[in-house]
Amino acid sequence: MTAPIPRDIPELPAVPGPPLLLPAPVPATAVVGPLRRPAVAVFRLLTAVVAAAGVALELRLGAPARTLSYFSVQANILLAVVMVLSASRARRARRPLPSAVTGATLLYVLIAALVYRLLLAHTTPPFSMTGAATAPVRWHGQWAALQILHTITPVAAVLDWLLLTPAARLHLRQAAAWLLYPLAYLAFSLGRAAFLAPSNPARYLYPFLDAAAHGYRSTLANALLLGLAIYALAVLLVALDHTRPTPGRRRV
Numbered sequence: 001m002t003a004p005i006p007r008d009i010p011e012l013p014a015v016p017g018p019p020l021l022l023p024a025p026v027p028a029t030a031v032v033g034p035l036r037r038p039a040v041a042v043f044r045l046l047t048a049v050v051a052a053a054g055v056a057l058e059l060r061l062g063a064p065a066r067t068l069s070y071f072s073v074q075a076n077i078l079l080a081v082v083m084v085l086s087a088s089r090a091r092r093a094r095r096p097l098p099s100a101v102t103g104a105t106l107l108y109v110l111i112a113a114l115v116y117r118l119l120l121a122h123t124t125p126p127f128s129m130t131g132a133a134t135a136p137v138r139w140h141g142q143w144a145a146l147q148i149l150h151t152i153t154p155v156a157a158v159l160d161w162l163l164l165t166p167a168a169r170l171h172l173r174q175a176a177a178w179l180l181y182p183l184a185y186l187a188f189s190l191g192r193a194a195f196l197a198p199s200n201p202a203r204y205l206y207p208f209l210d211a212a213a214h215g216y217r218s219t220l221a222n223a224l225l226l227g228l229a230i231y232a233l234a235v236l237l238v239a240l241d242h243t244r245p246t247p248g249r250r251r252v
Helices: 038-061 071-091 099-120 141-164 173-178 180-195 211-243
Strands: none
Touching: 038 071, 038 141, 071 099, 071 141, 071 180, 099 141, 099 173, 099 180, 099 211, 173 180, 173 211, 180 211
16 A cells, blocks of 8 residues: 655745856867858968968979978968968868967077077178068069068968967967977978088078077077077967967858
């Protein structure tokens, strides 16, 4: 025989405070995929075209072996490749490239721009990738190539980062890894100079890395200071990436 069902059920005490929501074990991005972003794809493709045009113009004006040895040219080649891949992913609604790759590319083109503006733009004799002894004439080929590689493409990369890329994707642990390429470039630059004749005017590409003029001790000291500045810039980019607002809710 079963017990009778009570007619009056006592009220349960109210739960104090708002209900506690547990964090979802699966991120939202794993459920909702990225959407097609044709405007983003067009901007990135145009950036890649401009970077490739600057490199092609520099190759036309100077010796290919010398031109391809410059850090700014290599950084712009990397930017063109990354922008083409990012444009394809934005157009086809695929996951974006890893932040370690895009962050490193942004850092390298910014290094090229800042080094040119702060250390090379007003040197005597004037800095030139073709070995010219005179300053490039404004609005002519060499001047245009320098502006593309050191102003236009870095500005485009920064705009893409600020306006088209979600915030808080860069991480501090990536900053040290980003220094590997500048370190490898330093070894490449000094090793390249060791195999060229001392009379070759293209032996040292950058005046602050000219071991023949400054000695290896001063050259390595300059490289150390530049490396510390690069790391500080990398940390600054990571900090800004975590404090800037996200430009949109949808992943690009």
